[in-house]
Amino acid sequence: MIDLRKRLDFLSSVVEGILASVELDEILYVILSGITSGEGLGFHRAFVFLLDESGRTLSCQMAVGPASEREAHRIWEEMEARGIGLPALLRSYRSIRHDPRAWRLMRRLSGLAMSGRRLAGRTRPARGRLPAEMRLEQLLLRCLAARAPIVDNRCRVTFRPPGRRAPLEFRRFAAVPLHRGRDVVGAILADNVFAGGREVEAQDGENLRGVSNLVTLAIDRARLYERLRRLAELDGLTGLLNRRIYDEQLGRRLDESVRRGEPLSLVMLDLDNFKPINDACGHPVGDDVLREVGRVLRTGLRAADLCVRYGGDEFAVVLARTRPADAVRVAEKLCRRVRGIRLSRVPGLRVSVSAGVASSAQGFVEPDALTAAADAALYRAKREGRGRAALGTGRTQGRSHADAPAVGR
Template identity: 40%
Template structure:
């Protein structure tokens, strides 16, 4: 653009100088004849083009300078040619007496003088045109700016709508997956299965999960206990089995928790977490599992990256927590009902029916593994006398206490049951005669030394125990094993009671 202006400026200045020189030379060196007048008029018209070039090169001030110079030049030419034309016209009139030449003189003078008005007209036209074009261009520019703003607004709105649409699609997909979760949860009543489904679902549905934990409230200890945990690559070891400050906060506040950066959240002091229990995470979301207005657990997700979770993630976790709370409560209720069906209501030990089912299973397992199995059968010495002396309520107290003492003496895999009345049985898988006899003595002595307060009277009770063992090398039927233990019990009672006899 600068090159075009420079070229126009040089052309305008050089052209003006050349035209001026030609016009002045034509007026002073040649007599005014029609061909001279035609040349001068043509050169004056050419000045209009030079004026336009000056406008292009120098702008409005250049335009009006050239209009002024052109007008001055034209005025000089007009004054000079007017004398010559008058002389020529007078001569012509004297020679021919033709009034037509006088008319030519007036027209010629008028044509030359009118150039000044033409120059000014060109200047005014260009100025008006330029201002009009500027206004028009500015108006177009404003319209373009307005359209650009509207375009940007539409693009932004489109992006916002697209983002919202994508988010809605993601929500539909994630919440559609909840339907599958609900189906899985409703298909099982096993507490362990429900916990596995919940922890797996959280890890799959919530994005950017490094570790997910499920804590359940221990009703007896009144504290959290880790039920299940999962990392990116499956199971993960969590040192804090009872939860940390974040889980305790959710338990006490009974509301969901979102922490974007554990180092910056003023509500929590990480230093309160023991060094050996700390884990490498920055973002946490957790939701309480509430059933019947009672918190039964905590569902928690964490990430090593700060700002990993937003409110939508917390809402999704809260929804899964609601589903989990219902499923876990149903599983617990089913477990209680199942226990009631196989448990003696008074002693808390298993009932006779379940004892016989388990004995069949343990015998088959013992034969398969080629391990011994022992069976203890005992009853309370002189129990009828306690009932007669202190009443049946006192008898129930004795039965319940004995059941608790026996249950507390058993190891993992052992099973105690109330066989009937004041008789009890204990299955000891994997234990031979020596181990069974040793445990029987522990139970007998524990009960013998226990104090019973019956009607404000301190008393003691004793038991007689029969012990039998099935070696892993041979098969014994359930009924034969029970008969063998019963025979040993009969021998113990016959020998005076409060002792252990082997069959």
Template identity: 35%
Template sequence: MNEKLLVISNQTKDENLFKQILGSKGFDVVTKPVFEGIEDMLLNNNFGAILADYDQVGELACSWINLLQENGSKSCVILYGENKKAEKISEILQAGAYGFISRSNISKRLHETILGGMENRKAFVEILGMFNTLKNVNESIEREKEDLRKKNQELSFINRLTTEVAYDLNWSLILPRVLNAGFLDVMNPALLGMLYRIGSKWNIAFHLSEKEINKKIIDRLKKDMINKFFSISGERVSIKDTDFHLYSSSIKISSAGAIPFSKQIIMPLSLAGATLGMLAILPENNEKLNDEKMELLTTISNILSMSLKNAQEYHKLKEMAVKDGLTGILNRKGFQNFIQKEFHRAKRYHRPLSLIMIDVDNFKKINDSLGHQAGDYVLLELAGCLKRSVRQADIVFRYGGDEFVILLPDTDMEQAKLLLKRVLSDVEKHAFEWESNPMNVKISCGISTTGELENHEDEKDLISKADTRLYSAKRSQDLKYCMA
């Protein structure tokens, strides 16, 4: 039976084009105009994919996506239309659409995008199936209490893992996040390894239960991971260009014996036919995993695959953002792009988001007395100092003039205060010199966090609170920063 596709468009030429492209590839194409009551049709028909002309349906597409998600639909949504800016495409994908195809690329990309979208949706359905299976076991099998306890433990782990990695767009600490979610409680492996790429940088991360390991074994672990990844993806990775991370509570580098490799279980981190990375598991005592454990590993790899894809797309967006010509950091436009997305993400996942606004004290005096080149020097040095002081997931922006902003994802007020104290200390220690003469450069700061906002307040209120507190600190001769 052919897969059914729904095309929502008022243009007859779209129907002819899609049938011409897809009719010979085993798809039944149904075309409908935009009409009242189309929501019922979306829910009551088992469409493999729904394609909508975004130029015609506009924001209706977002409400349809929400409707399909709320009703557990297996259909994926793909939008097409005239070329859109990168920011708009990112907004469409954030809303839940699988992809956006410009009209000029429909003939080239339509078929592969539909296949990728249906595979992507299948991964979501597998995860939902895992939740439903565990729920049914919890309700119906009273006599198998030990098995039920393990199932509940796995369900709890999946919930925590989803929460941990769904918000992680950085992936610098992805393996500790997996461990924090309780991975060792449900799998207890001798070795857990991950290989993945963010931007152009490849990373290998390991957790070992061994108490001792030598450098030769570490090198072999790296080489083995890279070779296995090549065998499943066909992509070569250079060890020299790879960052390595080793995690364990009490591991020592020594002349310990070898770790067996033959029993490793390899799980590709793949989405829409593309292999993005790899998960490697070596069960304790070379234990053979049963079908239920393998199913759990499949679910874990699906969750990590989607998280990795989001992190890679986020990195691309971050690189595309406009940068300040003087300092090389993101400018105000880049800040507006990021804070809207980060605020929405923090609200959606109930995670904190904090913001620090920074202003150079007496900057006009520096320009007037030493010249604008000296002022530019101060801004350039300060930007570098701020970037070195913050964490990898934090983002530094030049807000305008002598004002800077630091955006702190997944950070509450107490954590933001600790980071700000480090920033202030680093700036105070930094040697600002102009024409071999030391300069006395000081900054004032204001902090705000989403935890103090009312339900109706948004990212503009977050900025306003930090800005108000910044100027409260500037008016005070004693305060370096203000938080309330």
């Protein structure tokens, strides 16, 4: 337990770190680093679980701490030897964001996905002590229903990832809900799972409750900033996001996929024979085609997918948590839906797109390499007959004059 002076210093440092950024992941990293710092709340590990903006899924948004006891002792010894304090920890996000080793703990929770409907339906808090063992999902449900801190030193909580990976265990923990009025936002969980970890006390729960208010405000601030930025950067013709958003977001989303240990895929789409349509039918018809393609893409994707007008008659779709084969299926579905476009002013006009797919699961973990691989696959789809999708290979140099069709793209 920390005294009042230390607690105020900790909160002041965290607030200063929060105000220095509008990026949600960086803000959450700052907060959890404070929770796990010896100069902060002193927990071994800390986690934030958030409901996405659509309200459909609760997942782990950020995790800070060692993934194993051996790693814990190595990190603590290194921090002590180098004299790394809380201010340095709070500034460290940008230096470690590309390092997969920093996100081992978070990757172990990548399989967690709880239904938002299930959370909304759980309104009655469970009473009595926690059982000797329970699943992480049960603890989160109980925490959100209780609307109060849960502190426990005897319950063993586990999360079993998909497949045969070893379960992740939580002991000596405090959990607090994140709410906005009556709406569920998520939860913070912090524990002292490793040998020698101190038992948690009621005051630890109250300290986390104070932090939870900062988290909710920071989430609202970051998401509002993101929504306003998107509104300011929509493409006026198609209603899709513009190229600038793509350039800013692709690297960020690749970083997140590395942290979570999940694949991210990119689909590049290009209208077939668009120049002849403009030449023969006029630019107003060409604009109608672009609007309709934008509508098809907007309505045919998940809310979490990033869809942008990449430039001219080319579009890009970034698919989180999507393996290459699934991304190809998405691309093929979009190609079919575009073929169904009919324009009232030119009833006989047939519209089609070609699509190229590449994925971080193929080793393309840098934005330029991923874009180039999808772009090369797109032009292979055009060479092979247009109106179809192709999956990228190890070739990443992007377009060449040989890739481009001779006439009409």
